[in-house]
Amino acid sequence: MSTTTPNPANTGTAVGSAATPLLQVDGVTAFYRDLQALFGITLKVMPGEIVALIGANGAGKTTLLRVISGVKQAAAGSVKFEGADVSRVPAHRMVARGVSHVPEGRQVFPFLTVRENLSLGAYTSRARASMKQSMEEQLALFPRLGERMNQLAGTLSGGEQQMVAIARGLMAKPKLLLLDEPSLGLAPKIVDEVFDKIQSVRQTGITMMIVEQNVVSGLSIADRGYVIQTGTVLLEDTSSNLLKNEMVRAAYLGL
């Protein structure tokens, strides 16, 4: 598991490459009232890359995703998406630009059917144009949802709800998919299944940023990773190097 195959689109993004990052976060700070959650985060995601964010509870991973997707505004610093400054763009417009945020905690619309949940994923006019085709793609990826299309999402199992949330996020036809702890609170067998699905999504070439507490699984599907600690970037390296890193092994793998 220490070997990660770089995504095809990611080849040639070595230092000094001229390619523009898909996402560039620069010196971002964020507060909840007086409480500072982010202390100047700088990171980037290249097109086609899978980047993992790892860190302990309360490190600020969710907050960072919220700033990127426009749910929360950064107090300082900037977020650039496809080269454009999007620091002040509200969440609903970020979706239209191609950033899809699957929040932590399996947040489906409980009293809407699976079908309605998925079609809400394609709410923007950009995504709605190809809704039928995206729906078929999602059902090919998550066949189990096909049998449950007319069931209320709130009545699904935890794993199924997580799949609805991911499929719904993909319905937006994102250029960048932000996944916040997709394995949280799921039984180990279901976690494997969810990661299998994420692997399949990866094959389609979508750029992803994944927050995971499950460090091994998270890093083993990622090209690179950032270790976040109390709102700062502690370490940044390729996944295989992070998995070998003494400090990561001690702090997050208990080795």
Added chain:
Amino acid sequence: MPRFLTDFIQACMDGLLTGALYALIGMGLALIFGVMRIVNFAHGAFLMVGMYVSWVLFDKFQVNPYIGFLISGLFLFVFGYLVYRALIQPIRDRSDFMQILMTTGIALILVDSVQLKFGADYHQTIIDLTNRPPFSFGAFTLNRAALLSFVIAGVFIVGLQQFVVRSRTGQALRAIAQNREVAPLMGINVTMIQGFSFALGIAMAGLAGGLLLPALYLFPSVGEDYTLKAFVIVVLGGMGSIEGAAIGGLVLGMTESITSAYLGQQWALAVDFILFLLVLSLKPSGIFGRQRA
């Protein structure tokens, strides 16, 4: 058919006719509550404004109230949207207490402004239809004006329900009601949809006000009872469920009508209260409702 049975059926039918208007009023309040989590204590006051709009059209321009109610609805849609932008949106995320103060304040201002402009006099709107003898079949009679407003209200009830279930905006509105945090991540402009829902809910009160005009004496605080009734309806139907509110409206109309028939008119409002307290204490999720917008 025995007399007691015909009396009972007659009371039920009368109740359904009024109940349709109650349903319209309650659905508006439920829509606003579902999408914004704001209890609109000014709902009856907006209804009253709708009645005055229709009355002015009738009094000054001889517009029949059964046409004028459409203009009441339209006027209140725009007015409701402006009130939302000016007064509701700024306190959207504040405490429940703040929201109660705000909507109660709006109600007071509306009632007082109307009183300043039109005085506290009672007005009656007499149209041809209300003077015609009631429509009768077998042992039963139905008031023609009430029958017409029942049909019109029915069209709007079904229309609103279909709009919420089928349209893209309706889907967005239900998404916000069920998970306001996640709705923006779908690309939904929550502020815009909330403003639209508030305006639509107020427009429903305006339509109902216009339709009620021929049946009621008009005076500035005529809407007060309707704020209470709207609460009862929404609580009966399960907070925030617009389908539940439609049924709740019909049930309230029938309950009132049966109460008036057997105990006398003065008991009707008391029964509203009793129903309200019973539902709140026995089944707070409403009689017909799971939580669903």
